[in-house]
Every structure is written in structure tokens, then in C-alpha cells.
Amino acid sequence: MDVRLDTLSRFINEMNQNEYMVFGGVLLFLFLLIHLYSVKKQKTKLHDTVKQNVKIFQKAFDNAKDAMLILSETHEIIYVNKSMMDLLVPKGKTLPETLKKTYEIYIKREWIPFTDFLQRQHEKLEKGVLTFPQILFRGSQNPDIKINLHLDTLLVGSKKFNTIITIQDLSDMQKLDDIALKHQLTALPNQKKMLQELPILFSKIHTENNKIALILLSLDNFTKLRAIIGFEDANEVIFKLSKYITTVVSEMNVSIYHTFDNHFLLTVSNVESVEKVTKLVQGIQVKLATFYTMEDINLHLTVSSGIALYPDSGSTRSLLDNAYKALSQAQSEGDNRIVVHDESIDKGKFDELRLHNDMQGALTNGEFEVYYQPIVRTDMQEVVAAEALIRWIHPKLGFIPPDVFIGLMEKTGFIIKLGQYILEEVLKQQKRWELFKFKNIEVSINVSMVEIATGIFVEHVAKQLQHHKIFPEKIKFEITEGTAMIGEVQTEKYFHQLKKLGVGISLDDFGTGYTSFTYLKKFPADILKIDKTLIDDILINEEDQRIVHAMIELGHNMGMKVVVEGIETKEMVQMVTAFGADFIQGYYFSKPLPVFEFQKLLRDEKVGK
Numbered sequence: 001m002d003v004r005l006d007t008l009s010r011f012i013n014e015m016n017q018n019e020y021m022v023f024g025g026v027l028l029f030l031f032l033l034i035h036l037y038s039v040k041k042q043k044t045k046l047h048d049t050v051k052q053n054v055k056i057f058q059k060a061f062d063n064a065k066d067a068m069l070i071l072s073e074t075h076e077i078i079y080v081n082k083s084m085m086d087l088l089v090p091k092g093k094t095l096p097e098t099l100k101k102t103y104e105i106y107i108k109r110e111w112i113p114f115t116d117f118l119q120r121q122h123e124k125l126e127k128g129v130l131t132f133p134q135i136l137f138r139g140s141q142n143p144d145i146k147i148n149l150h151l152d153t154l155l156v157g158s159k160k161f162n163t164i165i166t167i168q169d170l171s172d173m174q175k176l177d178d179i180a181l182k183h184q185l186t187a188l189p190n191q192k193k194m195l196q197e198l199p200i201l202f203s204k205i206h207t208e209n210n211k212i213a214l215i216l217l218s219l220d221n222f223t224k225l226r227a228i229i230g231f232e233d234a235n236e237v238i239f240k241l242s243k244y245i246t247t248v249v250s251e252m253n254v255s256i257y258h259t260f261d262n263h264f265l266l267t268v269s270n271v272e273s274v275e276k277v278t279k280l281v282q283g284i285q286v287k288l289a290t291f292y293t294m295e296d297i298n299l300h301l302t303v304s305s306g307i308a309l310y311p312d313s314g315s316t317r318s319l320l321d322n323a324y325k326a327l328s329q330a331q332s333e334g335d336n337r338i339v340v341h342d343e344s345i346d347k348g349k350f351d352e353l354r355l356h357n358d359m360q361g362a363l364t365n366g367e368f369e370v371y372y373q374p375i376v377r378t379d380m381q382e383v384v385a386a387e388a389l390i391r392w393i394h395p396k397l398g399f400i401p402p403d404v405f406i407g408l409m410e411k412t413g414f415i416i417k418l419g420q421y422i423l424e425e426v427l428k429q430q431k432r433w434e435l436f437k438f439k440n441i442e443v444s445i446n447v448s449m450v451e452i453a454t455g456i457f458v459e460h461v462a463k464q465l466q467h468h469k470i471f472p473e474k475i476k477f478e479i480t481e482g483t484a485m486i487g488e489v490q491t492e493k494y495f496h497q498l499k500k501l502g503v504g505i506s507l508d509d510f511g512t513g514y515t516s517f518t519y520l521k522k523f524p525a526d527i528l529k530i531d532k533t534l535i536d537d538i539l540i541n542e543e544d545q546r547i548v549h550a551m552i553e554l555g556h557n558m559g560m561k562v563v564v565e566g567i568e569t570k571e572m573v574q575m576v577t578a579f580g581a582d583f584i585q586g587y588y589f590s591k592p593l594p595v596f597e598f599q600k601l602l603r604d605e606k607v608g609k
Contacts, residue, residue: 069166145171215306218264249280309341322341374386375583376584387443389402438603444527449479528562530565552576567584
């Protein structure tokens with residue numbers, strides 16, 4: 001045992017009771033002193049820790065982007081971070097001790113002192129955090145800014161509380177939004193801005209009982225112009241055009257938007273008449289013809305326009321769509337055209353979206369049917385061939401004209417499936433006629449550039465001919481002259497491939513497109529079909545007679561047979577026969593017929609009235 005402990009033990013054993021009690025008291029006092037010293041040391045350490053943490057949090061809050069403020073019940077400022085200082089205090093000024101009434105917010109369509117607003121929120125704050133998005137805030141010398149405001153409370157003691165205020169300054173976000181709502185080239189309001197403001201414009205119509213007009217302007221042939229003069233100069237044209245249009249409408253009640261590269265939208269309020277709107281566009285068109293010069297060369301610019309008026313062109317809901325429909329029609333008619341949308345015209349039209357949605361089901365449900373129009377040999381007046389024409393009998397809409405759905409199918413690519421369906425139906429029918437000993441005739445099938453451009457068209461035709469065991473010479477493919485010229489290289493390539501299969505080629509609608517002897521020489525066509533538009537007035541128009549006669553001779557000189565379409569009278573038959581036409585087609589003999597009715601014609605020796 002330790003000598004010091006042994007000595008202390010003997011000392012305690014030898015003490016009497018009184019001495020023992022005194023000694024115990026001394027020890028207890030010493031222990032209390034030691035304890036108090038330890039507690040004080042812990043408190044000092046805790047205080048230092050809290051103080052250090054306060055500094056850390058204060059630094060963090062000072063670096064925070066959002067403005068933070070803590071107020072007492074009497075609106076004395078307890079804490080404010082750097083962002084709040086920048087928001088509340090102009091440069092060179094000091095922060096007041098209390099939040100005075102010089103600060104205001106705009107809420108419920110009125111400006112009120114910020115302190116009054118806080119007072120009104122006292123009871124609501126007891127239930128939780130309050131948020132006020134996108135309100136306006138202003139200081140005594142600061143401009144109005146848009147903010148998000150958050151309020152919370154911190155209980156101090158049993159009754160008192162502090163208000164914690166957080167303000168998110170939306171000024172920078174507003175600047176970004178403003179940039180996003182402007183066209184990068186012209187700085188005019190863009191399509192996004194237009195879509196935000198059109199509903200506001202429309203809402204005023206009913207309160208002010210005004211007519212309004214939407215005017216779409218599109219610089220014609222802009223892609224070609226850019227290819228000719230270059231990207232930068234083309235942009236300069238658009239920029240100057242925007243400045244000019246802005247100048248023209250500056251003194252009118254007109255808003256202008258730059259929606260796409262070469263598209264501008266003008267919204268006109270208080271429209272008096274459609275004539276004044278068209279006159280505005282005509283003025284722009286006249287100016288454009290001479291307003292831009294590059295290297296001393298005047299660029300003759302033209303602009304097409306589509307106009308929709310409320311209420312003449314329909315409801316506000318469809319007004320923008322109707323303006324685009326009018327623009328599309330104007331562009332289809334040529335350059336520098338103006339078209340005003342007429343609601344009465346649309347009433348007779350089919351809804352393209354509905355037709356697009358119904359296409360797939362129509363093919364599956366057997367709504368498409370192949371009709372046949374006879375092609376008659378002139379010298380014998382008998383049916384020797386037929387043109388296969390597709391018809392769509394919609395279960396609700398009834399008969400839908402081909403000129404309505406064919407173009408839509410070409411745009412959507414559905415024409416590829418439909419073309420495959422037509423080919424298969426024709427080959428099946430050819431096989432039936434062969435088995436039941438009907439007259440051996442050729443059938444022509446229309447083909448679009450969309451089908452040819454797939455690259456597998458010829459291969460598909462070859463497989464189907466082999467599958468159905470049909471002689472290739474029984475099939476002819478017709479392609480319109482205009483389509484052939486647009487895809488000249490591809491058309492020539494695939495025409496030659498089709499010829500190797502043994503099928504015939506017809507050049508349809510000859511005389512309506514890009515007629516050129518050079519093009520005719522390139523395409524290995526067997527048949528030249530003269531379009532109906534050249535035949536309609538042939539009995540009274542000598543010029544049409546000379547043209548048709550010359551085309552027939554041209555076809556013969558190129559080694560082709562000639563079919564004349566659109567024959568409706570006996571006199572027409574006699575005239576084109578005299579001109580030397582090989583075959584004729586038209587309502588004089590028969591309209592397109594369902595297969596069972598067409599078969600009756602095949603049994604007849606001759607046709608015609």
C-alpha cells in the first residue's frame with residue numbers, strides 16, 4: 001500500500017468524533033470548490049462554442065443570395081444580412097434601428113407600408129410559415145422590384161416573438177425572362193411573348209366590343225434568298241424588314257411579334273374594315289419591292305400574308321390557326337399574295353387532325369376501296385386498260401374526296417402504307433380476272449415521290465409481282481409530271497429500275513407542270529397522259545386545240561402512246577381521235593367504278609353513248 005494512504009488512514013482512525021466531523025466538512029467544501037470550478041470551465045467553453053457558431057451562421061447568412069431580416073415585436077431590427085442591407089439601404093446610407101414606414105409592398109392592388117402588412121399577418125403567422133409569391137416591393141429611394149416574400153416567427157420566452165423575413169429578389173430572373181421573350185436577331189417580342197399576350201388581347205374583345213385582326217407576314221423564298229446572298233446578309237434583310245414594319249405601325253394600335261426566321265405577326269385592335277387591314281399589308285408589299293439594296297443591286301423582295309379577323313374568321317380560339325391557314329393558301333398561290341380567311345369556306349372542309357387520327361384504323365377496318373376508271377382505245381371504242389383510284393368511305397363522314405386525303409397522307413408518310421395496299425389489291429384483282437377469264441387489261445397505279453424516295457419501292461413491287469404471279473406488263477405506274485421533275489434524279493433512276501422489271505411507266509398530268517423536252521427525253525415513259533385542264537375548253541379554244549394536237553405528235557415522236565384525260569362529250573372524242581390520240585379516258589365513257597360495276601364494262605364489246 002502507498003505510504004501516504006497508510007499514514008492518512010492511521011490519522012483518520014486516531015481522530016475523535018468532533019475532529020472527524022470538522023475534517024469531513026473541509027473535504028466537502030473542497031469538493032464543492034472543485035465542482036464549481038469545473039462547471040464554470042464548461043460554461044466558458046460552451047459560451048465560446050456558441051459564439052463561434054453564431055459567427056459561422058452569421059457569415060453564412062451574409063453570403064446568402066436571399067435577403068434575411070429578423071425583427072422584434074416592435075419592429076426593431078435584430079439582425080439583417082448583407083443582401084437585405086443592399087435591398088433596404090441605398091449606398092452611403094445607414095440602416096435605421098426600426099423598420100420604418102418608408103418601405104412598402106403592393107398587394108391586393110394597393111401599396112401599403114410594410115410594417116402595417118406585417119401587423120396584419122400576426123395571427124396567421126402563429127399557424128405557420130406564410131409565402132407571398134411575385135409581389136412588388138419598394139423602398140424610399142429604391143425602384144420597385146418583384147420579390148417572393150416568406151414570413152416565419154421565433155418564440156422568445158412565453159409571449160414575445162421575433163419575425164423572420166426572407167425576401168427573394170426576382171429582378172435578375174425578370175431580366176432573363178425579358179431576354180427569353182425577345183427574338184435574338186431583331187429584339188422584337190417573340191412567339192413565346194405572343195402566346196402570353198394574345199389571351200389578354202382576346203379578353204378585351206368582349207369588354208370593348210372591338211374587331212381585331214391577326215396579320216401573318218412571311219418573306220417569300222427566304223431559304224433561297226439566304227442561299228444566294230449568304231447567312232449574314234439574309235439576317236440583315238430580316239433586321240431591316242423588322243425595323244421598317246415597326247416604323248409603319250408605330251402610329252397605329254398594332255403590336256408586332258417576330259415569331260420565326262422570316263415570319264412576323266401583327267395584331268391590330270379596333271379594326272374598322274378588312275379593306276384597311278389589307279391596305280396596310282399592300283403598303284408594306286409596295287415598299288419591300290425597293291427598300292433593300294446590296295452592292296448597288298436592288299433586291300426585289302416580296303411578302304405573302306394571311307389575315308384572320310374576329311369575328312369574321314371565327315372564334316378567338318381558332319383565330320391564330322386561321323391566320324396560318326390563310327398564309328398557307330397565299331403561299332400556295334404564288335409570291336406577294338394576300339389571303340383573308342373566310343370561315344364559311346372552312347365549314348365545307350374536313351378536319352385534317354381527325355382524318356390523320358382515323359387513317360390507321362381506316363386501313364385496318366377496310367374503309368379504303370379501289371375503284372377503276374376505264375381507258376378506251378380510240379379506234380375500237382373498247383376498254384383496254386383501267387386506272388386504279390383509291391376511295392375512302394368514312395363510317396361517319398361518308399365519302400372523302402381524294403384531293404382532301406392524298407395530300408395529307410403524303411405529308412404524314414401514310415401514303416407509303418396506302419400505296420402498298422393499292423398495289424396488293426390490284427394484283428389480287430388481276431389474278432381473279434385471269435382465273436375467271438375476264439378480258440386481259442393493263443391497270444395503271446398512281447405512285448407518289450414519297451413512295452419512290454423510300455428506296456425500297458422497286459424491290460417491293462418485284463416481290464409482290466412474284467408473290468401474286470402476275471405478268472409485269474399488266475401493271476403500269478403513273479407519276480405526275482410535276483412530281484417527276486421535283487425529284488428528277490431519283491425519278492429517272494427508279495423509272496429505269498421499274499422498266500427492267502417489265503412494268504410500264506406513264507407520265508401523268510402532262511402540260512400542267514414543268515414541261516420540258518429535255519426532261520421528257522430523260523424519262524423512259526411508255527405513256528403520255530394529257531391533263532384534263534387542257535381539254536376542258538378544247539371545243540371552243542383554238543389555242544388549246546393546237547397545244548393538244550402538238551402534244552400528241554410530240555408523244556408519238558418520242559416513241560410513246562398518248563392518253564387524253566377529261567373526255568366528257570362525243571365531240572371531244574371525235575376531235576382528239578382526229579388529232580391522233582391512242583387512248584381516251586373520261587366521264588363520257590365512265591366515272592371511276594367499284595370493281596363489280598367495272599367488270600360489267602369488261603364484258604361489253606364497246607363503250608360510250
